Amino acid sequence: MLAYVIPLCMVMMGIAAALNVYRLIKGPDLPDRVLALDTLYINALAIIVLFGIWLTSDLFFEAALLIAVTGFVSTVALGKHMLHGEIID
Numbered sequence: 001m002l003a004y005v006i007p008l009c010m011v012m013m014g015i016a017a018a019l020n021v022y023r024l025i026k027g028p029d030l031p032d033r034v035l036a037l038d039t040l041y042i043n044a045l046a047i048i049v050l051f052g053i054w055l056t057s058d059l060f061f062e063a064a065l066l067i068a069v070t071g072f073v074s075t076v077a078l079g080k081h082m083l084h085g086e087i088i089d
Contacts, residue, residue, distance in 0.1 A: 006054045010047055017043040034078045041071035 020043060023036040045064050052060025080086075 002053075006050055010050050010054075013043050013047045013050065017047070030082060034075070034082065037078070038071065038075045041067060041074075045071070 017040060020036050020040040024033055024040060027033040027036055045067050048060050048064045048067065052058070052064070
């Protein structure tokens with residue numbers, strides 16, 4: 001059963017990522033683009049975790065953890081830059 005469900009979920013996450021890239025390029029304002037980038041890394045994280053479950057490999061979960069930390073830090077840095085204009089006070 002998982003042989004059918006996991007590739008289907010990966011395709012759906014790929015479609016969601018493509019829609020996020022569209023919003024990232026077309027977004028009318030900077031906050032829309034930051035939100036699209038934040039959602040894009042979460043979708044990429046989900047695709048990597050699904051791929052790791054599909055291949056039963058622990059290496060993909062470590063990569064997903066690194067992407068999650070990097071994505072969180074970049075979202076905080078972009079949010080601070082949008083509010084204050086500087087990242088480091």
